[in-house]
Amino acid sequence: MTKSFQFFCSSLAIAGALGVALIDGGAPSTAAELAADAGAARTLPKSASATVGANDIIAFINEQIRAGWKEGGVGPSAKATDAEWCRRVYLDLIGRLPTVDELDAYLKSGGPDKRERLVSLLTGEATSAKDQAAADKYLEEYARNFSTKFSILFVGRPPAQRQNRELVNRNGMQAYLRGSFLRNKPWDKIVEEIVSAQGTTSPGSPEFNGATNFLVNKLAENATEATAKTAKYFLGIQVQCTQCHNHPFNDWKQDQFWGLNAFFRQTKSIENRSGQNVEYVTLGNEDFRGEGSNPKEAEIYYELRNGELRVAYPTFVDGTKINSSGYVNEVDRRTELAKLIVKHENFGKAFVNRMWGHFLGYGFTKPVDDMGPHNPVSHPELLDRVGREFAARGHNVRELIKWITLSEAYSLSSRTTPANKKDDPSLGEKPLFTHFYIRQMQAEELYESLLAATRAAEGDPDEQAAKKSMWLQQFTVTFGNDEGDEATTFNGTIPQVLMLMNGDLTNTALTSNFMKQLAAQGGSLKDKVDYLYLATLSRRPTSMEAQLAMAARGADQGAILQDVFWALLNSNEFIFNH
Numbered sequence: 001m002t003k004s005f006q007f008f009c010s011s012l013a014i015a016g017a018l019g020v021a022l023i024d025g026g027a028p029s030t031a032a033e034l035a036a037d038a039g040a041a042r043t044l045p046k047s048a049s050a051t052v053g054a055n056d057i058i059a060f061i062n063e064q065i066r067a068g069w070k071e072g073g074v075g076p077s078a079k080a081t082d083a084e085w086c087r088r089v090y091l092d093l094i095g096r097l098p099t100v101d102e103l104d105a106y107l108k109s110g111g112p113d114k115r116e117r118l119v120s121l122l123t124g125e126a127t128s129a130k131d132q133a134a135a136d137k138y139l140e141e142y143a144r145n146f147s148t149k150f151s152i153l154f155v156g157r158p159p160a161q162r163q164n165r166e167l168v169n170r171n172g173m174q175a176y177l178r179g180s181f182l183r184n185k186p187w188d189k190i191v192e193e194i195v196s197a198q199g200t201t202s203p204g205s206p207e208f209n210g211a212t213n214f215l216v217n218k219l220a221e222n223a224t225e226a227t228a229k230t231a232k233y234f235l236g237i238q239v240q241c242t243q244c245h246n247h248p249f250n251d252w253k254q255d256q257f258w259g260l261n262a263f264f265r266q267t268k269s270i271e272n273r274s275g276q277n278v279e280y281v282t283l284g285n286e287d288f289r290g291e292g293s294n295p296k297e298a299e300i301y302y303e304l305r306n307g308e309l310r311v312a313y314p315t316f317v318d319g320t321k322i323n324s325s326g327y328v329n330e331v332d333r334r335t336e337l338a339k340l341i342v343k344h345e346n347f348g349k350a351f352v353n354r355m356w357g358h359f360l361g362y363g364f365t366k367p368v369d370d371m372g373p374h375n376p377v378s379h380p381e382l383l384d385r386v387g388r389e390f391a392a393r394g395h396n397v398r399e400l401i402k403w404i405t406l407s408e409a410y411s412l413s414s415r416t417t418p419a420n421k422k423d424d425p426s427l428g429e430k431p432l433f434t435h436f437y438i439r440q441m442q443a444e445e446l447y448e449s450l451l452a453a454t455r456a457a458e459g460d461p462d463e464q465a466a467k468k469s470m471w472l473q474q475f476t477v478t479f480g481n482d483e484g485d486e487a488t489t490f491n492g493t494i495p496q497v498l499m500l501m502n503g504d505l506t507n508t509a510l511t512s513n514f515m516k517q518l519a520a521q522g523g524s525l526k527d528k529v530d531y532l533y534l535a536t537l538s539r540r541p542t543s544m545e546a547q548l549a550m551a552a553r554g555a556d557q558g559a560i561l562q563d564v565f566w567a568l569l570n571s572n573e574f575i576f577n578h
Contacts, residue, residue, distance in 0.1 A: 064382035075419035077435035087538035095145035096448035147177035176210025202280035223264035236350035236371035259315030288326035298326025349387035361437035454509030519558035
């Protein structure tokens with residue numbers, strides 16, 4: 001490696017691999033069948049308005065964001081370039097960078113609706129007959145990406161160790177979610193099925209229902225974790241602190257926790273083992289006799305801090321009570337709970353908030369699943385309106401994605417200006433969305449992007465899945481709290497840096513047939529360096545970067561290209577979503 005190229009690598013790669021932000025200053029079944037299946041027998045609420053179209057909703061979002069800028073005394077950054085926006089939307093929708101051909105096709109496309117057409121394509125909707133094959137392909141990737149994200153949220157990652165983790169079949173959870181996203185199943189239907197699920201956890205087991213995996217390992221200690229996670233994920237309400245006492249900082253009370261907890265007391269799981277191994281778990285309902293003497297009331301007791309015992313019956317967070325009988329043939333408590341959840345005013349807003357956070361880096365509250373008077377929303381009118389519109393259109397996930405990705409806030413550059421540098425939510429300020437907030441890729445996104453950039457995805461699918469699982473283990477951190485929460489990002493630790501720089505996947509990419517073919521094919525060295533930049537950073541090199549890369553002309557061309565590729569794969573610009 002020449003001295004000039006050593007400088008190139010150190011400036012581009014090593015600083016980036018350590019997580020130093022250097023983005024500022026850088027160069028700029030078929031989908032139709034599945035959609036038909038999803039729309040069958042769905043009726044919209046009476047509040048749906050046929051006169052309010054997607055453009056009207058997007059215009060309202062833009063209006064509210066601009067009002068926030070004016071109130072905060074800040075101004076927006078410039079628009080992102082087409083290449084920057086394309087890279088961003090591929091990452092957020094299908095979990096990987098665009099290939100050179102995909103980027104080129106988008107940049108060459110025309111029309112004022114080119115961004116809308118790409119969003120539709122990436123979510124599996126063909127806007128013309130010639131796009132159908134591509135739409136089907138992207139639909140698979142879209143479903144994989146979001147089923148992975150929600151599987152992580154609902155059941156965690158495979159390597160993480162925590163109590164009862166062996167009860168969960170993550171493949172079963174992901175299979176259920178993948179099928180749901182393939183069919184664009186409405187979000188309220190997904191949640192109803194998860195909360196009320198019965199059946200077995202593992203693919204191939206009798207009465208398989210992957211949705212059961214959400215609850216099977218959350219039933220210990222009288223289903224307290226099931227209570228907390230259900231409220232948190234689906235309603236944006238954090239009630240876990242009220243298990244033992246009234247919350248000191250918000251309005252949630254101890255009796256609300258135990259009233260909600262009572263809905264889960266009929267729920268039971270049975271382990272089906274082969275020797276010491278759990279083959280699958282059966283989740284179902286059985287009669288709950290209660291902790292008193294009358295199963296027709298099936299009461300439960302909880303203790304106040306002063307030692308006083310109180311009684312609770314199944315009561316939703318808004319005070320709605322149901323039949324308190326513990327007999328399943330008289331009332332299925334979880335089914336009733338599911339109905340109450342999807343009708344609650346928080347339900348649509350909680351999902352909108354979570355999805356906005358996915359695409360923009362921050363939600364309207366921090367954290368995204370803690371809404372209430374104690375934690376004011378940054379843009380309350382926006383969240384209320386979009387939550388209502390989402391519900392009025394049958395909780396259509398793809399529609400919500402279009403509203404967010406086609407909004408002005410999502411289209412802005414990540415480069416800050418003197419007028420908006422103070423808009424920094426990482427310092428605890430409320431987000432104003434004056435620019436796109438730079439964030440690290442999730443580990444799964446990084447892996448899929450490495451495959452896309454290096455063309456290393458070929459081979460046996462099962463073997464590829466095993467390699468991916470082993471690779472991802474190096475990125476998982478499990479916090480030692482009572483909820484078993486996890487964090488999995490590329491956070492710049494030294495082992496992760498070394499793994500990226502010298503790991504099997506990177507080394508395989510550098511010596512792959514792709515690299516050999518690139519070196520052997522005709523064309524100039526500059527064109528080949530340009531190709532590597534497009535494959536990894538979705539842009540061509542700046543004049544200085546090209547000059548540094550070309551400085552080692554006397555060396556073997558294949559070695560030069562390997563050095564350039566190694567540096568790019570380890571650069572912060574590759575690792576970050578910006």
